Each structure stands twice: as structure tokens, then as C-alpha cells.
Amino acid sequence: MNSWRRDLAWLAAGLLLLVGWDLTGADLAVARWFGSPSGFALRTVWWTSGLLHGGGRWLAWAMLLVLVVGVWRPLPVFNPLTRRERTGWVLVTLAAVLLVPAIKRVSLTSCPWDLAEFGGLAQYVSHWRWGVGDGGPGHCFPSGHAAGAFAFLSGYFVLRPGHPGLARRWLVGVLLLGSVFGLAQLVRGAHFPSHTFWTAWFCWVICWAGQGLWRATAPDLPR
Template sequence: MRSERSRFYAWNLGLPIAIALAIFVVFDLTSLDEMISNWLYYPNHEFPYGHNRLFENLTHRWPRIIPDLTGEAAIIGSILSFIWPLLKPGRHDRLIRSLETMRIGPVLRFTARYRRDFLYIVVSFAIITGMIHFFKSHTSIYCPVETTLYGGTMEKKEWFENFSLFHEAGAGRCWPGGHASGGFTMVALYFVARRHQWRHARAILYASMVLGAIYGTTRVLQGWHFMSHTFWAGVIVWMGALLTALAFYGWRQLAPSAEATPGAFAAIAR
């Protein structure tokens, strides 16, 4: 049991911490971010698709519907989950028959059965959003196009140079990547799938990682983020989703069976 617990935390907590250290060394302590953005920066002093309205809609505005609808569905499911347990046979027979006739009964039973999962998604989304906003306001990092490197007026700084724990650091709001974090929040569904040992759990994990990477990379193409902002968003979102899942389920329900895959970041590593 102890070795299983150690393996779970090594993959799901230790590995993302190691990834965070790697991002810090490879990006934050070097000029790699600037090299990537310089390569994208056109000779006529603008980023590709920076002012393309169609690209903005396709990659920024419209994709928000995926995490937004997921969060809204979880809220609705959480509310509905409290209805069915209130209906007592013998006292609410007519109402129960009506709900069954309208095929609402199965929906209410489903939400009641998975109430904890619906609540987990709601809470994890809220915590992740709060974490992202905290780091944005307490680091006050400006986006590439806002810095003097790419035609802006603000100085480029690294997040650790400007971090303030107890108060806002300034007006900048670019680190970590907010849009990327929206895609990465879908990883909460992976922990639900992991809890129930659903065979498509790994597919949900991959889809969440790809979605967040696409969200973040498209903003890099527009000059609104450095590449490391996307990677940091992924790490922060993962930590928020993991810690919330541990609070809701405990590590035993999240630990894979002998036949299942190892922890989530292990699946990525492989």
C-alpha cells in the first residue's frame, strides 16, 4: 500500500513539480521565450494573425464555449442532483410518475448518483480560475506586444522578478496563460474518469492537454503570450485539479489499478 501511494504521488505530484523546474530552467532563466517570439515577429513589426479577426474568433473567442459549457453543465448537474433524493415513494408518487413519463427521472437519478463528481468539477474549475487570477495579479507580467521588445511601452520581466505574495504587483495580467488554462481545466474530467476507472480516461487526458496547448500556442502566434506562459498554465491547472481531486476523493480512488495506466503525467511522459 505504501509503495502504491508513493508511486501515485511520484507520478501525479512529483513529476509536474519536476516539469515546473524544467520550465523554469529552460525558459525563465534563458532567452528562449524571446527567441521563439522573435522568430514569429514579422519584419514589418507585427505578429502573424495579430490583427486577424477570423483567427481571433476561431482560436480565442469561440473555443471558450468548450470549458464554459462544461462548467455550466456541471453547475446544472450539481443543482439537479439534490432533487431526486427529496422525492419519497408514497408521498410523491404522482410527481415521480410524471417525471418518469417525461423521462426526467433517469436524468435526476444520474445526477444524484454522480453528485460528488459534478461538485468536484464545479469546485475545481473555481479553484483553478482563482489560482490563475492570483498569479496574474501577483506577478503583473505584460504580454509581448505590450513590451518594448515588440512595439509596446512596458519593460519585459520574468514572473519571479515581480512576484508579490500579499498584494497585487501591478497592472500586467499576462502570466500564466489565461486562455491556455481554459483548455487545460478540462483535465478535471480526467480525474473523474480516473476515479471510476473508465477506459477512455487516457483519451480525456490527452484531449485536455492538446486543447490547452492549442489555446496557448495560438495566442503566442498573436503576440499575446510567450511560449512558457502556456506551459506554466498547464502546471498550475494540473496542481489545482489534483489537489481538489485529492480533497474530494482521496488518493486511493484516484490511484490506477494494476491493469490501468500510471499517473496522468506518466501517460504524457510515455
């Protein structure tokens, strides 16, 4: 099977799993594991709020800075790549970083901690009931924090053609980091599981499509 067909098959399978998750209504059930009428006990503890949320944000910006600097002064992980490939890595990562906030700006879905069931004012409404508000502040779908990790899926696609082993290790690292970020936001009541799952899928799509477009159209650059 050609790589693009295999990629499309994975995208389709992921989409089916996400739709299936949404149809089960499991988001609310999982949120109840960590929340109560008085809120989420782990919302402000140091390791969720300070380390994994605040610290995770700084880590994401640091990783992006390394990518930007690596266009001109590459670290060893960048050495197998041309400047064109390194530039594409940065641009596609930025596109993925910007995509999720753009979706969140028009989303009417509020965070779990905003629900009346957990001490807020909103009522649970599926994020796919477009145009239907839940009585809360909204702008919580998908997970922006998880995008700080999943946007770096771009590295998998830029490394895969010439360095598949390194690409797989990069992929595993990004997926693990994104899962940790998503779990931290789940236990804090900041996001439902599906918010993280959809962020991963959106970032996968933009990184796959963006890298393919860049390789097909971008001019050659000196190393």
C-alpha cells in the same frame, strides 16, 4: 509506486522542465518567430482572434455549463460518477479557473505585444523577477485563455480511480485543446510559451490537490 507518489514525481518533473525553460530565455526567442518591430501579423486575423480566442472562450464557458447541469442531469460521460463526484468536478474546475486570474492580478509581466521590440513600450523582464516592472501594463502571466482548457484537467482526476481508460482520453483531449489555445495566443503576441506551460502546471496542481481533498472530506450525496 503509489498513485500519489507517481503524481508528485510528475509534478516535480514538470516543475524542473519549466524552470529549465525559464533559465534558457527561450520565451523571447520564440516570440520573435511571430513578431516584428511592427507587431504581430496574426494578432487580429479571424482564426486567431475570433475563432481560437473569442470562440475558445465561449467553448470553455459552454463546457463549464455542461458540468454544472451534469450535477443534476448527467450526460453519458457522467453516468459512471456519483453526484458527489460530479459536484467535486465542478468545484475543482472553478477553483482552477479562478486561480490563474488571481495570479495575473498581481503579476507585473506584460504581454509580448507590449514590448518595445514588437512596437510597444515595455522592456523584457523575466516573470520571476518579482516586484520588478517592465514599463508596460503587466497582468499577463500566466495565460488566462489557456486556463479555459487546462482547468478541465479536473476531469482526469475524478475519472481516473474508477474509469482509467476514459480518464486518459479526457486527459489527451484537454491537453490538445489547451495547446491549441496556447499556440493561438503565442502567434498573436498575447503570451509567451512559458505563460501557457505554467498555466498547465498550476491547473494540474489545483486539480490534483482539489480532487484528492474533495474525495477525502466531502459528504456523500445522492445520485
